[in-house]
Amino acid sequence: MNRSARIRLVLTVLFVALLATPLVIKRLALQRSRAASTELDASAALTRYGFYLSEVSHAAGVDFVHHAPTLDAKLGPIMPEVASMGASVSIVDFNRDGWPDIYVTDSAYGSANRLYQNMHDGTFKDVAPEMGIAEVNQSGTGVSMGAVWGDYDNDGYEDLFLIKWGRPELYHNDHGHGFTRVSEEAGLPPWINANTAVWLDYDGDGLLDLFVGGYYSENIDLWHLKNTCMMPDSFEYAKNGGRKFLFHNLGHGRFEEVSAKVGIDSRRWALASAAADLRGTGHPDLFVANDYGVSELYLNDGKRFHEAGAASGVGFAPKSGMNVAMGDIFNQGKYAIYVSNISEDGVLIQGNNLWVPRDGQPGKPLAYENMARDLGVELGGWSFGAQFGDLNNDGTLDIYLTNGYVSADRKRSYWYDFAKVAGGNASIIGDAAHWPAIDGRSHSGYQQKHVWLNDGAGRFVDVARAVGVTDTHDGRAVALADLFNRGALDVVVANQGGPLLLYRNTVTAANQWIEFSLEGSTSNRSAIGARVTVRWNGQEQVQEVSGGSGFAAQNDRRLHFGLGKNPHLEEIVVRWPSGKLQKLPDAKPGQLNLVKEPS
Amino acid sequence: MSGQTITVASAPSMPPATRWRKWFSLENRFVPPIFITLILLIGHLSFGILESYKKTLLAITVSILTELVLGRTVTGKWPHMASAYISGISVGILLRSPAFWPYALCAIIAITSKYVIRVKNRHLWNPSNFAICVILFLAAESVTTLSIQWGNNLWAMLVIWFLGSTIIWRLRRFHICAVYVLSFLVFAVLRARMVGDPLVAEISPITGPEYQLFIFFMITDPKTTVRPRWAQCVVAFTVAAVEMVLRLRSSIYAPLYALFLVGPVALLIENWWALRHAPASQPRTLAPGVTP
Numbered sequence: 001m002n003r004s005a006r007i008r009l010v011l012t013v014l015f016v017a018l019l020a021t022p023l024v025i026k027r028l029a030l031q032r033s034r035a036a037s038t039e040l041d042a043s044a045a046l047t048r049y050g051f052y053l054s055e056v057s058h059a060a061g062v063d064f065v066h067h068a069p070t071l072d073a074k075l076g077p078i079m080p081e082v083a084s085m086g087a088s089v090s091i092v093d094f095n096r097d098g099w100p101d102i103y104v105t106d107s108a109y110g111s112a113n114r115l116y117q118n119m120h121d122g123t124f125k126d127v128a129p130e131m132g133i134a135e136v137n138q139s140g141t142g143v144s145m146g147a148v149w150g151d152y153d154n155d156g157y158e159d160l161f162l163i164k165w166g167r168p169e170l171y172h173n174d175h176g177h178g179f180t181r182v183s184e185e186a187g188l189p190p191w192i193n194a195n196t197a198v199w200l201d202y203d204g205d206g207l208l209d210l211f212v213g214g215y216y217s218e219n220i221d222l223w224h225l226k227n228t229c230m231m232p233d234s235f236e237y238a239k240n241g242g243r244k245f246l247f248h249n250l251g252h253g254r255f256e257e258v259s260a261k262v263g264i265d266s267r268r269w270a271l272a273s274a275a276a277d278l279r280g281t282g283h284p285d286l287f288v289a290n291d292y293g294v295s296e297l298y299l300n301d302g303k304r305f306h307e308a309g310a311a312s313g314v315g316f317a318p319k320s321g322m323n324v325a326m327g328d329i330f331n332q333g334k335y336a337i338y339v340s341n342i343s344e345d346g347v348l349i350q351g352n353n354l355w356v357p358r359d360g361q362p363g364k365p366l367a368y369e370n371m372a373r374d375l376g377v378e379l380g381g382w383s384f385g386a387q388f389g390d391l392n393n394d395g396t397l398d399i400y401l402t403n404g405y406v407s408a409d410r411k412r413s414y415w416y417d418f419a420k421v422a423g424g425n426a427s428i429i430g431d432a433a434h435w436p437a438i439d440g441r442s443h444s445g446y447q448q449k450h451v452w453l454n455d456g457a458g459r460f461v462d463v464a465r466a467v468g469v470t471d472t473h474d475g476r477a478v479a480l481a482d483l484f485n486r487g488a489l490d491v492v493v494a495n496q497g498g499p500l501l502l503y504r505n506t507v508t509a510a511n512q513w514i515e516f517s518l519e520g521s522t523s524n525r526s527a528i529g530a531r532v533t534v535r536w537n538g539q540e541q542v543q544e545v546s547g548g549s550g551f552a553a554q555n556d557r558r559l560h561f562g563l564g565k566n567p568h569l570e571e572i573v574v575r576w577p578s579g580k581l582q583k584l585p586d587a588k589p590g591q592l593n594l595v596k597e598p599s
Numbered sequence: 600m601s602g603q604t605i606t607v608a609s610a611p612s613m614p615p616a617t618r619w620r621k622w623f624s625l626e627n628r629f630v631p632p633i634f635i636t637l638i639l640l641i642g643h644l645s646f647g648i649l650e651s652y653k654k655t656l657l658a659i660t661v662s663i664l665t666e667l668v669l670g671r672t673v674t675g676k677w678p679h680m681a682s683a684y685i686s687g688i689s690v691g692i693l694l695r696s697p698a699f700w701p702y703a704l705c706a707i708i709a710i711t712s713k714y715v716i717r718v719k720n721r722h723l724w725n726p727s728n729f730a731i732c733v734i735l736f737l738a739a740e741s742v743t744t745l746s747i748q749w750g751n752n753l754w755a756m757l758v759i760w761f762l763g764s765t766i767i768w769r770l771r772r773f774h775i776c777a778v779y780v781l782s783f784l785v786f787a788v789l790r791a792r793m794v795g796d797p798l799v800a801e802i803s804p805i806t807g808p809e810y811q812l813f814i815f816f817m818i819t820d821p822k823t824t825v826r827p828r829w830a831q832c833v834v835a836f837t838v839a840a841v842e843m844v845l846r847l848r849s850s851i852y853a854p855l856y857a858l859f860l861v862g863p864v865a866l867l868i869e870n871w872w873a874l875r876h877a878p879a880s881q882p883r884t885l886a887p888g889v890t891p
Contacts, residue, residue, distance in 0.1 A: 007672060007673055008715075011669070011673070011711065011715050012715055014711065015708075015711050015712070015715040018704065018707055018711060019708070019733060019737070021704055022701075022704070022734065022737040022738035022741070023737060025700070025738070025741070026737075026738065026740065029740075317651075345739050345740040346735070346739030346740070346743065346851070347743060347851055348743055349695060349696055349697060349741065349742060350697075351697035372697075373697050373698060378697055379740075413849070415849075415851065416846075416850070416851055417796065417800070417849075419851050420800060420801070420803055420804045420851075421800050421803050423803065423804060423806075423807035423808075423809065424799075424800075424802075424803030424804065424806045424807055425753055425756065425803070425806040425807075426753065427753070428799050428800070428802075428803045428806065429803075433797065434797050434799045434800055434803070435797075435800065436794075436796040436797065436800050437796075
């Protein structure tokens with residue numbers, strides 16, 4: 001064999017090896033994900049992962065099925081696509097009985113929202129009709145897309161802001177006995193097509209303000225379209241969506257819209273938002289995940305917001321932002337931000353983003369690095385809502401992610417037609433009449449959910465099926481709460497056109513926990529923005545009371561910390577929105593600790 | 600996209616004005632790399648099309664290094680880097696993946712394919728077309744191609760169409776683009792009638808950035824296209840026809856796969872035809888002087 005032949009042989013072998021490389025990588029990935037595909041064995045799950053989840057909605061008296069809206073008939077051919085949101089869930093103790101209740105939205109005209117009152121015995125009862133917040137999807141007023149709760153008048157009872165494609169509604173909580181609609185008195189605009197809102201006290205005056213992110217333009221009545229040019233003008237650079245609103249709480253039940261005045265001016269298609277003090281300034285910053293474009297990060301100096309998405313790294317690569325959740329995943333006192341996007345094998349691999357703050361020096365601007373791939377939480381299908389929570393009480397925050405867009409005919413997919421239009425010119429993509437009819441096809445439907453368990457060593461492992469999460473509904477919203485006051489985070493999932501799921505969590509008794517219920521005095525009474533730092537066994541974790549997070553969701557305001565085995569509590573500090581620091585030397589693990597802000 | 604490698608005869612006694620005109624005539628081996636770099640820069644600075652500079656740089660670096668190593672090892676000479684640069688940058692633009700490894704692997708496969716899959720001293724596939732199709736086949740869970748990222752903006756598209764058409768015209772390959780585009784439009788009308796979708800939905804793909812790169816850099820690649828002008832037109836039409844069939848089967852990457860299927864077959868037919876009609880006195884090799 002001469003030299004030329006030898007070289008050719010070596011090259012051929014190398015070439016074959018190169019072609020085989022993707023197959024080897026795929027095989028290794030399959031081996032790693034084997035845990036996710038194992039069926040539930042409760043005993044094994046408890047031993048191996050420290051918890052398992054049981055779907056108990058029916059037994060708990062919750063038989064809710066969401067109905068999607070039916071918009072203008074001009075959108076008929078693509079109705080499942082444009083009417084693909086509206087299922088939401090928020091947790092609230094509306095009557096201050098110490099037990100979390102559940103509010104869920106329906107989205108068809110004439111359908112009723114539900115307020116599931118916790119009956120303290122493992123069951124719930126719908127009390128929305130007698131409370132006056134059921135019949136809120138009336139023809140001509142739009143339909144519900146979500147709900148966030150906050151005590152805007154500091155009377156001790158959580159009030160309801162109803163996010164709608166339509167007339168936004170504010171309901172005052174009349175001391176747990178009913179709700180009074182106060183939208184006009186509050187000064188809300190007549191129409192917003194929104195999918196996200198969050199309560200926050202951006203100026204630290206002790207009164208909760210309200211951010212609302214528009215999706216479709218507020219100038220469009222989706223039931224009476226003048227024309228079909230209402231779609232995004234780009235799949236990843238769209239700026240023709242709804243405007244943003246920031247309602248500054250003036251007190252006495254009145255709000256003033258100040259978004260432009262304080263530096264929030266965007267027409268990107270907002271789908272999710274959350275607020276937290278990301279820089280330790282004492283002021284809540286605002287993160288907005290936009291569909292069809294980049295995310296926006298509004299840094300708050302206490303009076304104005306400064307958009308720093310591109311500068312911080314989170315607003316550079318455009319994707320399809322669906323979710324914002326914040327959690328201290330490394331127990332370092334810093335929030336990582338989880339933004340879900342779209343991934344479909346062989347079609348579109350955006351990958352979810354897990355924005356982890358870079359180690360910075362004092363005075364240096366905030367910068368983030370996407371570590372979703374490194375940590376194993378990148379690919380979640382057509383992802384929607386996700387939340388951080390310590391599901392097994394081991395002391396590290398895990399992630400529950402739901403997903404799935406349109407589940408219809410299993411054998412026929414809409415992806416091809418979607419892709420050919422989505423890549424086209426703005427004048428094509430922006431007109432709904434140009435989109436091929438979906439015609440009963442699925443679009444990233446029937447997707448397996450993800451429960452990513454934080455191993456505490458820099459990796460998340462998907463254990464969804466192994467811990468009992470096997471549903472494949474079109475998931476939208478996820479909310480976490482210790483529904484039964486047992487020291488375990490349960491999971492509530494709202495599905496588009498599907499049932500509300502209650503996953504009751506069973507956690508190994510070996511792992512300890514501690515919970516806090518905060519009430520502000522100088523600060524807003526809901527304590528939204530209050531930050532609790534728990535230091536134990538040489539580590540620390542921070543959590544903040546949130547006025548809305550995830551996708552169309554709000555977790556329980558009570559904060560739940562897992563502590564692992566044999567915890568030695570070193571210090572617990574509350575930093576209130578007013579700036580006051582309060583140490584809790586007497587807080588006890590294994591119980592809910594009630595904390596009032598010292599006046 | 601192995602590069603537009605039209606060789607220009609040197610003109611030692613050329614006056615400066617003529618030399619400049621010659622340079623600007625675009626009959627220059629560096630023009631295609633400069634053009635594709637311009638597209639990248641316009642796309643990125645106006646819309647941020649690159650998720651990461653690092654991934655594109657990785658693809659370019661790996662592509663060039665592979666070309667250097669293989670070129671030196673196989674031919675004993677240092678190869679010209681224009682072709683490898685275009686392959687690398689094409690992979691960097693067209694491939695989309697959150698991971699780094701697909702960019703490196705795709706670039707290596709692209710360059711290596713030129714040296715391994717050869718018939719009569721000629722490589723059959725456009726290297727980046729071959730590599731991207733292979734990666735799409737074998738690693739569908741990890742990669743996609745550029746399909747939506749370019750702002751869906753009319754002006755960016757027009758600038759690229761104008762620049763691309765001008766350059767391709769001067770390189771005397773515009774007829775390939777024209778035949779392909781016209782064929783695509785005719786087949787779009789046909790598809791719309793067959794499947795009942797809006798006509799603009801069928802035309803929509805060609806208004807996207809993926810097609811601009813495909814038309815200006817892949818189907819016109821001199822190394823992997825047949826030589827007679829009429830045959831080039833037939834091949835361009837056939838690519839559009841096969842793409843039509845693939846589109847009716849809902850293949851998202853129809854143009855890439857169509858070229859993958861049609862390109863080598865056309866070259867093999869040309870080889871076969873040339874061998875069949877070559878005078879017996881001449882050596883039966885093709886494409887004299889063609890190097891990888």
